[in-house]
Amino acid sequence: MLKRWDLLVILFFLLISGVFWIFMRATNKSGEYFVVFHKGKEIDRKALDKDNLLKYNFSKGNYVEIKIENNAVRVTRSSCPHKFCVKESWIKLGGQRIICVPNEFVLGIYPKFVANLGIEDSKEIDGVSG
Amino acid sequence: MDQQIKILSLYVAIASVFQVTETLIIPPLIPGFKIGFANIVTLLVLYKFSFKDALIVGVLRVFTSSLVLGTFLSPAFFISLMGTLISCLAMGSVFCVKFFRLRLTVVGVSVVGGVFHNIGQLVTSYYFFIKHSSIWLFLPLLIILGIISGIFIGVITDGLLKRMDSNEETDSACI
Numbered sequence: 001m002l003k004r005w006d007l008l009v010i011l012f013f014l015l016i017s018g019v020f021w022i023f024m025r026a027t028n029k030s031g032e033y034f035v036v037f038h039k040g041k042e043i044d045r046k047a048l049d050k051d052n053l054l055k056y057n058f059s060k061g062n063y064v065e066i067k068i069e070n071n072a073v074r075v076t077r078s079s080c081p082h083k084f085c086v087k088e089s090w091i092k093l094g095g096q097r098i099i100c101v102p103n104e105f106v107l108g109i110y111p112k113f114v115a116n117l118g119i120e121d122s123k124e125i126d127g128v129s130g
Numbered sequence: 131m132d133q134q135i136k137i138l139s140l141y142v143a144i145a146s147v148f149q150v151t152e153t154l155i156i157p158p159l160i161p162g163f164k165i166g167f168a169n170i171v172t173l174l175v176l177y178k179f180s181f182k183d184a185l186i187v188g189v190l191r192v193f194t195s196s197l198v199l200g201t202f203l204s205p206a207f208f209i210s211l212m213g214t215l216i217s218c219l220a221m222g223s224v225f226c227v228k229f230f231r232l233r234l235t236v237v238g239v240s241v242v243g244g245v246f247h248n249i250g251q252l253v254t255s256y257y258f259f260i261k262h263s264s265i266w267l268f269l270p271l272l273i274i275l276g277i278i279s280g281i282f283i284g285v286i287t288d289g290l291l292k293r294m295d296s297n298e299e300t301d302s303a304c305i
Binding site: 002003004005006009010013014016017018020021024095 | 230233234235237238241242245264266267269270271273274276277281
């Protein structure tokens with residue numbers, strides 16, 4: 001039933017998929033700095049190479065605490081009920097995000113300098129569609 | 131001609147039933163991933179009738195099933211329509227080129243269709259709905275899932291073609 005050329009077609013597509021995957025792995029460099037958003041507006045931007053422990057306080061006693069270590073960043077403590085942002089653990093590659101919905105908090109890593117990162121005026125970030 | 135329209139509309143009905151049932155009843159193994167049983171009908175028409183008829187059946191199937199599912203003119207409808215169009219065109223071109231036609235079985239043509247269906251959907255959602263370059267990360271995964279569902283559909287269609295009565299000539303015209 002399966003002839004040799006069928007297998008060749010399958011192998012060809014597998015090869016394409018593998019090449020794409022390797023290409024994406026190779027071009028995904030580790031990030032240079034991270035940007036913190038609250039309610040869609042940039043509130044902080046720092047380099048990843050300095051170890052640090054930062055706490056952001058929001059209204060009604062809500063807070064998010066992040067830790068920077070070894071060119072990676074994670075959320076260590078947060079006031080949200082489910083702690084999904086804490087369970088996300090370390091991120092370090094460009095394009096990775098930690099999102100905390102109850103606090104309207106987004107922590108994103110960028111591989112190179114991007115000037116304007118407000119969600120209103122950037123098609124890069126607002127990628128949610130119905 | 132009259133007879134052919136009747137038979138083709140029957141195929142459209144069968145394909146719509148496949149698509150609606152699969153969407154509503156069968157739970158997906160991977161979220162957002164379907165085997166795509168409706169493609170059996172498109173392949174069958176491609177082998178029994180012609181490329182043009184397969185294209186017509188595929189597109190009409192998307193229209194009718196979207197009316198039943200309530201997704202008519204929604205993003206899901208356009209993504210599905212473009213996926214079906216591109217997969218039909220890819221399968222048709224593979225089927226019509228003599229070089230491939232002599233060498234590929236139904237499984238090979240079905241794999242081409244499955245992969246191009248996913249590529250078409252991804253390209254459509256990139257250019258019209260989600261203009262974010264990170265959705266290309268899905269491409270390797272979608273190609274592999276396309277191969278898997280293509281093999282599945284191809285094997286089923288192969289069995290079907292063998293069991294259907296072979297009195298009439300099975301060699302379909304290209305256009």
